[in-house]
Amino acid sequence: xxxxxxxxxxxxxxLQFFEGKGHLRLPSYSTVAPDPTxxxxxxxxxxxxxxxxxxxxxxxxxxxxRVTTAQKCLRIGDIENVGRTLRHCSLLEMLGxxxxxxxxxxxxxxxAWEFLTSPEWLGLDRARLxxxxxxxxxxxxxxxxxxxGLPADHILRFGADENFWPADAPKEGPNGPCGPCSEIxxxxxxxxxxxxxxxxxxxxxxxxxLEIWNNxxxxxxxxxxxxxxxxxxxxxxxxxxDTGMGLERIATVVQDVYDFYxxxxxxxxxxxxxxxxxxxxxxxxxxxxxxxxxxxxxxxxVIADGSVPSNTGRGYVVRKxxxxxxxxxxxxxxxxxxxxxxxxxxxxxMGDAYPELRENLAKIGATVQSEEExxxxxxxxxxxxxxxxxxxxxxxxxxxxxxxxxxxxxxxFPVDLTKEIAEEYGITVDEAGYAESLENAQEIARAGSKYGxxxxxxxxxxxxxxxxxxxxxxxxxxxxxxDVVALVGAGERLSHLPAGSEATVVxxxxxxxxxxxxxxxxxxxLEWEGGAGVVRDTRKTPxxxxxHDVLVEEGELREGVRVRGVVSGERRATERHHxxxxxxxxxxxxxxxDGVAQKGSLxxxxxxxxDFSHGAALTAPEIAAVELLxxxxxxxxxxxxxxxxxxxxxxAAGATALFGEKYGETVRVVRVGGSVEYAGQSVSSMxxxxxxxxxxxxxxxxxxxxxxxxxxxxxxxxxxxxxxAATAWVRERLNAAAKVASLLNTGVDGLxxxxxxxxxxxxxxxxxxxxxxRQLAEAQMGGGSGGAAxxxxxxxxxxAALKLAGLEGNELRGAADRLLDQSGADxxxxxxxxxxxxxxxxxxxxxxxxxxxxxxxxxAAGGGKGGGRPDMAQAGVTDADAALGALDTAF
Ligand code: SER
Numbered sequence: 001x002x003x004x005x006x007x008x009x010x011x012x013x014x015l016q017f018f019e020g021k022g023h024l025r026l027p028s029y030s031t032v033a034p035d036p037t038x039x040x041x042x043x044x045x046x047x048x049x050x051x052x053x054x055x056x057x058x059x060x061x062x063x064x065x066r067v068t069t070a071q072k073c074l075r076i077g078d079i080e081n082v083g084r085t086l087r088h089c090s091l092l093e094m095l096g097x098x099x100x101x102x103x104x105x106x107x108x109x110x111x112a113w114e115f116l117t118s119p120e121w122l123g124l125d126r127a128r129l130x131x132x133x134x135x136x137x138x139x140x141x142x143x144x145x146x147x148x149g150l151p152a153d154h155i156l157r158f159g160a161d162e163n164f165w166p167a168d169a170p171k172e173g174p175n176g177p178c179g180p181c182s183e184i185x186x187x188x189x190x191x192x193x194x195x196x197x198x199x200x201x202x203x204x205x206x207x208x209x210l211e212i213w214n215n216x217x218x219x220x221x222x223x224x225x226x227x228x229x230x231x232x233x234x235x236x237x238x239x240x241x242d243t244g245m246g247l248e249r250i251a252t253v254v255q256d257v258y259d260f261y262x263x264x265x266x267x268x269x270x271x272x273x274x275x276x277x278x279x280x281x282x283x284x285x286x287x288x289x290x291x292x293x294x295x296x297x298x299x300x301x302v303i304a305d306g307s308v309p310s311n312t313g314r315g316y317v318v319r320k321x322x323x324x325x326x327x328x329x330x331x332x333x334x335x336x337x338x339x340x341x342x343x344x345x346x347x348x349x350m351g352d353a354y355p356e357l358r359e360n361l362a363k364i365g366a367t368v369q370s371e372e373e374x375x376x377x378x379x380x381x382x383x384x385x386x387x388x389x390x391x392x393x394x395x396x397x398x399x400x401x402x403x404x405x406x407x408x409x410x411x412x413f414p415v416d417l418t419k420e421i422a423e424e425y426g427i428t429v430d431e432a433g434y435a436e437s438l439e440n441a442q443e444i445a446r447a448g449s450k451y452g453x454x455x456x457x458x459x460x461x462x463x464x465x466x467x468x469x470x471x472x473x474x475x476x477x478x479x480x481x482x483d484v485v486a487l488v489g490a491g492e493r494l495s496h497l498p499a500g501s502e503a504t505v506v507x508x509x510x511x512x513x514x515x516x517x518x519x520x521x522x523x524x525x526l527e528w529e530g531g532a533g534v535v536r537d538t539r540k541t542p543x544x545x546x547x548h549d550v551l552v553e554e555g556e557l558r559e560g561v562r563v564r565g566v567v568s569g570e571r572r573a574t575e576r577h578h579x580x581x582x583x584x585x586x587x588x589x590x591x592x593x594d595g596v597a598q599k600g601s602l603x604x605x606x607x608x609x610x611d612f613s614h615g616a617a618l619t620a621p622e623i624a625a626v627e628l629l630x631x632x633x634x635x636x637x638x639x640x641x642x643x644x645x646x647x648x649x650x651x652a653a654g655a656t657a658l659f660g661e662k663y664g665e666t667v668r669v670v671r672v673g674g675s676v677e678y679a680g681q682s683v684s685s686m687x688x689x690x691x692x693x694x695x696x697x698x699x700x701x702x703x704x705x706x707x708x709x710x711x712x713x714x715x716x717x718x719x720x721x722x723x724x725a726a727t728a729w730v731r732e733r734l735n736a737a738a739k740v741a742s743l744l745n746t747g748v749d750g751l752x753x754x755x756x757x758x759x760x761x762x763x764x765x766x767x768x769x770x771x772x773x774r775q776l777a778e779a780q781m782g783g784g785s786g787g788a789a790x791x792x793x794x795x796x797x798x799x800a801a802l803k804l805a806g807l808e809g810n811e812l813r814g815a816a817d818r819l820l821d822q823s824g825a826d827x828x829x830x831x832x833x834x835x836x837x838x839x840x841x842x843x844x845x846x847x848x849x850x851x852x853x854x855x856x857x858x859x860a861a862g863g864g865k866g867g868g869r870p871d872m873a874q875a876g877v878t879d880a881d882a883a884l885g886a887l888d889t890a891f
Contacts, residue, residue, distance in 0.1 A: 044244050101238030103241060
């Protein structure tokens with residue numbers, strides 16, 4: 001039987017449960033994403049990416065490698081489904097527990113099971129739980145079946161599209177932490193559908209089997225794949241845990257209500273929508289009730305976090321969600337602003353957990369109301385435009401799907417309303433065409449997403465149609481005058497950009513290099529009469545239209561004005577790294593052989609990265625030889641030249657082309673005008689390349705290889721620096737070495753001998769200490785008999801307890817093992833100054849003893865936290881005597 005709990009009670013229980021397992025409880029982070037991969041925070045783990053990658057796990061001065069949160073997340077990729085289905089939400093509260101290199105799969109899955117099934121926590125029926133695991137994850141299979149006792153036919157295996165997080169990350173990205181996952185489902189029973197779990201393997205869609213909790217095992221750092229598509233997954237410094245349970249969903253399950261719109265948070269909002277509109281929730285309009293109720297919650301939360309409706313970036317999404325809610329309010333017959341009246345209910349239901357809702361109540365209400373007023377005006381514009389279209393058509397004609405879509409996309413005009421009005425003119429709407437246009441727009445939006453497939457950033461392909469190729473003059477010039485040909489923001493052409501806004505700018509000609517061939521896009525400035533802006537990045541379309549991402553700082557940028565584009569000085573640093581990359585390539589082929597082929601590269605102002613085929617790690621002498629060859633080219637100060645020529649001529653001249661790369665008829669060849677000697681051969685560099693380069697090799701300056709690593713089978717990666725970046729790096733390392741040497745009272749040359757000597761001393765000292773600690777423990781334990789321990793009968797078990805001075809951690813665990821042997825007790829409890837260890841014999845475990853549960857109670861009495869397995873558990877405490885003192889009452 002499930003216990004009925006409110007949403008707030010479930011949230012609190014979850015956080016308490018994980019606090020009991022030694023986690024630090026943190027408040028939700030903002031909905032504004034902590035990193036640029038998404039606009040909004042989309043997962044509970046997102047604020048902790050750095051910790052997954054190895055940064056110290058210290059939060060407001062408290063160090064803890066276990067953290068638990070209820071995080072507000074916004075997921076907008078599926079927004080069209082919100083309200084239509086009973087499962088999609090745009091705002092979700094993710095209950096999460098995280099481990100940064102601390103516990104891993106075993107604890108994650110057994111704790112999840114304990115929280116869901118133990119009567120003390122949620123008490124869900126075990127027979128109704130099902131899971132999916134990653135196809136190769138035998139460890140997860142073993143834990144689910146052998147430790148948690150889940151029948152094997154409750155488990156399905158899927159590939160990286162389902163059981164990897166982010167979904168398909170190895171192939172699709174984003175870069176950063178990722179790993180296989182195991183999802184937990186709850187069977188809501190036949191009243192929701194008569195499908196079976198086995199069928200879920202095919203359908204992957206079910207109203208009956210509801211996914212409630214995702215346990216992710218982030219152990220990889222995903223990098224850009226090689227150009228042939230081979231995924232690159234580096235090991236993270238340690239293995240992590242990231243779990244996310246959707247609070248809306250688990251509340252639906254625990255409260256056994258039909259959908260989350262009937263749970264204790266949503267029901268009052270839905271009821272108010274019904275009251276204001278006079279339309280009952282069970283009527284044909286129920287989609288609209290749901291959309292309004294769900295969206296007002298998200299919008300209130302993001303406005304509380306400081307986002308406001310606008311035409312770009314995050315503001316565009318806020319506007320989009322709010323307008324979708326407005327449309328549905330209109331469909332319910334609400335012709336005056338009314339959504340703002342729902343905001344106090346949201347604040348009332350959720351304000352305890354998210355006080356920002358109450359603090360910003362007036363601002364949220366006013367923002368929603370003024371957007372509603374604007375929307376109602378826009379809608380009038382749409383009605384006029386539609387009236388114009390329809391009055392020019394014959395009765396019985398069909399309004400095109402594209403027209404209906406433009407009305408929707410530009411005027412926020414619901415297609416249902418379009419149909420209704422068109423009917424009055426005897427005209428029907430091409431609904432299939434409309435659906436197709438909508439689908440296309442969504443595809444574009446998803447393609448623009450960098451975070452999984454689910455996030456939306458207004459795509460702008462259509463708005464770029466018909467624009468001419470941009471003339472690129474940046475190989476020779478870094479500053480030119482040009483005309484603004486187009487301004488595009490959030491998928492639409494704009495006539496002007498006010499100060500403070502950001503959009504894509506297309507120029508008649510440009511000195512800015514667009515990201516390509518491994519080289520990053522240029523940054524810089526645009527200046528015009530009365531204004532200026534920053535160029536943050538430059539990309540180009542396959543049709544050769546250059547797109548400059550511009551933030552207007554002063555004045556207003558208008559289509560048609562004359563601007564001066566000035567490329568940032570960083571470009572020179574990028575050029576150094578690009579020419580250095582060609583020389584590195586040629587040097588690697590000379591030193592390692594012709595088997596070296598370029599697999600990918602990154603050329604940036606601050607570094608270069610070069611991936612190439614080679615079967616083994618580079619030896620120190622090989623790295624030194626490659627570095628020396630490049631330095632010889634640099635000091636020879638050869639000219640670097642480039643020239644366009646037919647591809648056949650380039651190949652005949654021996655230019656290096658990238659395998660698998662598509663080249664046009666005419667190619668650009670970059671040549672270093674001179675060769676260097678290596679092992680009796682003369683080595684030169686000539687490559688097909690569209691990138692920016694130095695004029696002479698001497699411009700490169702210093703060159704240093706940072707290291708070589710493995711990124712995929714048979715593929716190595718070198719990172720290197722050129723110019724000032726190289727000089728600074730070398731200086732920093734020399735300073736660090738000098739500092740360490742002086743701490744050790746020697747010079748850099750004497751470091752190696754000094755450190756080896758210290759290591760040997762340390763090893764000997766550790767051995768001595770271990771022997772002394774062992775003697776210390778033995779003496780305190782009664783010299784091998786275990787006689788010093790107090791042994792008592794508690795709860796039907798013989799329990800030996802002992803306080804040991806001067807021992808911690810491993811030593812305490814070792815002592816507990818020996819005491820269990822020596823004393824003949826069923827369980828031993830051993831305390832140090834700040835630590836506690838409980839060990840239980842196998843036999844006592846089968847009779848129901850549980851070290852983890854016992855230590856939880858003892859640790860609580862001793863002012864600490866702890867947990868563990870039935871046979872072994874440990875805890876940190878502030879008062880070990882109080883912990884031991886609680887033993888008598890713990891059974
Ligand atoms: N990051 C995972 C998810 O969002 C689990 O927290 O599903």
